[in-house]
Amino acid sequence: MDQNLEEMCRLVTGKGAWHIGKLQVSDGPHGVRAQEDGAKNNDSYEATCFPTASSVACSWDPVLIGQMAEGIAKEAKELGVSVVLGPGINIKRSPLCGRNFEYYSEDPFLAGELAVAYIRSMQKRGVGTSLKHFAGNNQETHRMTSNSMIDERAMHEIYLAAFEQAVKRARPATVMAGYNYLNGVPACENKELLTDILRDRWGYEGLVMSDWGACVDLPACIGAGMDVEMPDSNGNHFKDLSNAIETGKLQVLRLAEAVHRIQKLNESYGRGQSIEKRVNGVSSGKRCKNHELAGKIEEESAVLLQNDGFLPLKGKKEILILGDLALHPRIQGGGSSHIHTERVDSVMEALEKEHVTVHFARGYQSTSWKRNKRLEKEALFLAKEAKERKIPVLFFGGLTDIAEGEGYDRESFSLPQNQSVLLQELLKVNDNIGFISISGSPYDMQLVCQCRAVLQLYLGGEAAGAACTRIVLGKANPCGKLAETIPYREEDVPSYGNFGKQKEQRLHPDEVEYRESIFVGYRYYDTFEVPVRFCFGHGLSYTSFSYSNLTITEKENQSYTVTFEVENTGETAGMEISQVYVRNPQTEDFRARRELRGFAKTALEPGEKKKVEVMLTARAFSVYQNSEFEVIGGDYEIQIGASLNDIRLAGEVEVQGAELESPLSLKNKVPLTKEDFDRIYTYPRTHLSHTVPGEFTTKNSLMQMQPYSRLARRWIRIGKLAARLMYFPKSVKDPEVRMMLEGILEGNVDSVCNQSGGMVKRKTILKIVDSANRGKKHE
Numbered sequence: 001m002d003q004n005l006e007e008m009c010r011l012v013t014g015k016g017a018w019h020i021g022k023l024q025v026s027d028g029p030h031g032v033r034a035q036e037d038g039a040k041n042n043d044s045y046e047a048t049c050f051p052t053a054s055s056v057a058c059s060w061d062p063v064l065i066g067q068m069a070e071g072i073a074k075e076a077k078e079l080g081v082s083v084v085l086g087p088g089i090n091i092k093r094s095p096l097c098g099r100n101f102e103y104y105s106e107d108p109f110l111a112g113e114l115a116v117a118y119i120r121s122m123q124k125r126g127v128g129t130s131l132k133h134f135a136g137n138n139q140e141t142h143r144m145t146s147n148s149m150i151d152e153r154a155m156h157e158i159y160l161a162a163f164e165q166a167v168k169r170a171r172p173a174t175v176m177a178g179y180n181y182l183n184g185v186p187a188c189e190n191k192e193l194l195t196d197i198l199r200d201r202w203g204y205e206g207l208v209m210s211d212w213g214a215c216v217d218l219p220a221c222i223g224a225g226m227d228v229e230m231p232d233s234n235g236n237h238f239k240d241l242s243n244a245i246e247t248g249k250l251q252v253l254r255l256a257e258a259v260h261r262i263q264k265l266n267e268s269y270g271r272g273q274s275i276e277k278r279v280n281g282v283s284s285g286k287r288c289k290n291h292e293l294a295g296k297i298e299e300e301s302a303v304l305l306q307n308d309g310f311l312p313l314k315g316k317k318e319i320l321i322l323g324d325l326a327l328h329p330r331i332q333g334g335g336s337s338h339i340h341t342e343r344v345d346s347v348m349e350a351l352e353k354e355h356v357t358v359h360f361a362r363g364y365q366s367t368s369w370k371r372n373k374r375l376e377k378e379a380l381f382l383a384k385e386a387k388e389r390k391i392p393v394l395f396f397g398g399l400t401d402i403a404e405g406e407g408y409d410r411e412s413f414s415l416p417q418n419q420s421v422l423l424q425e426l427l428k429v430n431d432n433i434g435f436i437s438i439s440g441s442p443y444d445m446q447l448v449c450q451c452r453a454v455l456q457l458y459l460g461g462e463a464a465g466a467a468c469t470r471i472v473l474g475k476a477n478p479c480g481k482l483a484e485t486i487p488y489r490e491e492d493v494p495s496y497g498n499f500g501k502q503k504e505q506r507l508h509p510d511e512v513e514y515r516e517s518i519f520v521g522y523r524y525y526d527t528f529e530v531p532v533r534f535c536f537g538h539g540l541s542y543t544s545f546s547y548s549n550l551t552i553t554e555k556e557n558q559s560y561t562v563t564f565e566v567e568n569t570g571e572t573a574g575m576e577i578s579q580v581y582v583r584n585p586q587t588e589d590f591r592a593r594r595e596l597r598g599f600a601k602t603a604l605e606p607g608e609k610k611k612v613e614v615m616l617t618a619r620a621f622s623v624y625q626n627s628e629f630e631v632i633g634g635d636y637e638i639q640i641g642a643s644l645n646d647i648r649l650a651g652e653v654e655v656q657g658a659e660l661e662s663p664l665s666l667k668n669k670v671p672l673t674k675e676d677f678d679r680i681y682t683y684p685r686t687h688l689s690h691t692v693p694g695e696f697t698t699k700n701s702l703m704q705m706q707p708y709s710r711l712a713r714r715w716i717r718i719g720k721l722a723a724r725l726m727y728f729p730k731s732v733k734d735p736e737v738r739m740m741l742e743g744i745l746e747g748n749v750d751s752v753c754n755q756s757g758g759m760v761k762r763k764t765i766l767k768i769v770d771s772a773n774r775g776k777k778h779e
Helices: 005-011 053-059 062-078 108-124 152-159 161-170 191-201 218-224 238-247 252-269 284-299 347-353 373-389 417-429 464-472 503-507 522-527 674-680 710-726 735-746 749-754 762-773
Strands: 023-027 083-085 128-134 147-149 174-177 207-210 303-307 318-322 357-361 393-398 433-438 453-456 511-513 532-534 545-554 560-568 574-583 594-604 609-616 622-625 628-631 634-643 646-655
Touching: 005 238, 005 252, 023 252, 053 062, 053 108, 053 284, 062 083, 062 108, 062 284, 108 128, 108 152, 108 161, 108 594, 128 161, 128 191, 128 252, 152 161, 152 622, 174 191, 191 218, 207 252, 218 238, 218 252, 238 252, 284 464, 318 347, 318 373, 347 357, 347 464, 357 373, 373 417, 393 417, 417 433, 433 464, 453 464, 522 594, 545 574, 545 634, 545 646, 560 574, 560 594, 560 634, 574 609, 594 609, 710 735, 710 762, 735 749, 749 762
Parallel strands: 023 083, 083 128, 128 174, 147 511, 174 207, 318 357, 318 393, 393 433, 433 453
Antiparallel strands: 303 453, 545 560, 560 609, 574 594, 574 634, 622 628, 634 646
């Protein structure tokens, strides 16, 4: 052992905000957010802002995502960064999750495939990754204090499956344990998660770090399988750790294992990175190349949701652009993933470069919900004029920064009111409108779909303006397909009422029952025949494709090779994303009707035909039962489609296997009743939402303690004032300010103390806890 006990304890508590040992880590995952200790969230070195995960997932293209990861890795090396904190692969349980823009999909197979490509490519270039947020971190409401209550089967089939793929096939350098409790135990202290599953079952040998401020009980975290807390706790946890070693609560051997993994990470990824950082960010050559790559990725990720022939606008000499999101483009989400870029393409400038005359009116303010009648009047006047002169109109709208971001969930599924009122009036005077949709996740598109075309950009990165222009003018053919379902209504979502602060969930916000179980996203809509606005895998093109010649060949170990042909039957070159679904045996078993099990992306010239091959393993026919994945016997149908609801080819196979074991069937209504959920949820229940004096610890938040503590209420007022002063003159609606406020008020007080830069002393938070306990001793 190279270090003494004190040095070992120091090493596992991190070093500053961004160092593990000697190497530097940086937030990601769609760019490098390298910054110095003590800097504010958005004060980072200039770098390329690629499209966010919600966007690139719609490319369904592992090769393209690998190229993006390579580009990020090259910039990371120039900025002295050894590990980029990404990818994020949490499942999109609800479209209202404020951080969905950082995640790939509602489907674990697709998310896992894309994560594998990202990790392999980045680590091949000598930069480590951090697979996050492990696991069950599917909402931002009370993210540090809420308990994700997930039954065992749903946990393995849905919420762990993408992590399992990535760990086994790509071996990420690090895994980041999440903020949340998982089935009653904080993720960072969860031995079942970090040791029994991650290391013993999956064979993971890398380092496990905490999310920033997630570690409160460091000895318990190290004992459970975590290796380093991030950021450092200003020495506050050092004494706890050394005492645990001295008293035998934590074995020194386990501490030594954590130290060994830190050293191994430093040896593997701490060499070759430039120590001297460039003042202005990345070198101009790499920036230019990556900017072009960002545009290419967005071109292949944008999804044409609807089109009656309005697009492309070939040969148009004039276009009317409406919407503040065209003037002030939203290219990424707010929070820890926010990339500092100084090169953002303007869609209006890009159109003008193509010799198109652009007329423009803001119509609304993206920094407010309120209507601006002056802006509305100007937009309506130009829309009427455009109608008379037969000039096409593009309305840029969607979700703004104040609607969604890290640290808080969306409060509404609706399009912002100032946009919806304006669009409604515009459609009365001009029906020749195309809608350019910008958002991190789905929203109510009832009004939007009254437009002639809808192009979904998601959050398309710094080159989104140029990419949008090329698609609109027909210089690029849209080929993206949805990696998530767009429902008609918030109430149609299977997690509705058991997410965030919806309905009765407000009464117990820290006990989050996943009552939809395995029926997340399309698995629910498809199985229970709930209509949706746009189905999973949907996306239109400027050309057309046909499918033919399906062949299914059985291989060893209950695997199959599926081959078919795809032909471009239109007059424009394009790319088709073919999806392979397995329709499960048609029984009343508690199982999704169909599940994505493979996909392929094919580039085709007009009239060209290509053969496509997809492999299906035994996992495609398996469910998790008896502590493992078991193949379930029965008659399956292999379906090849352009989307979930557009199946072109199908063939049946008979699979030998076990019977599905479940106390529930499809006759049980989803979301499940409390009684039905209790039949499959086997973990001890918590009452975190109703903590009472005598039970509070530093794991609790100021808001949890304020009903019982005048001191907590005082510090809430101080925290609100401090956040406003720190980010003045920004509005409290700004995503950076709001994330900070939510962290202070709803985060555990241990994190508030450790990340306050010395403003909040440990003795202060202990006094707050004592006052909330009102003299009753916590056991």
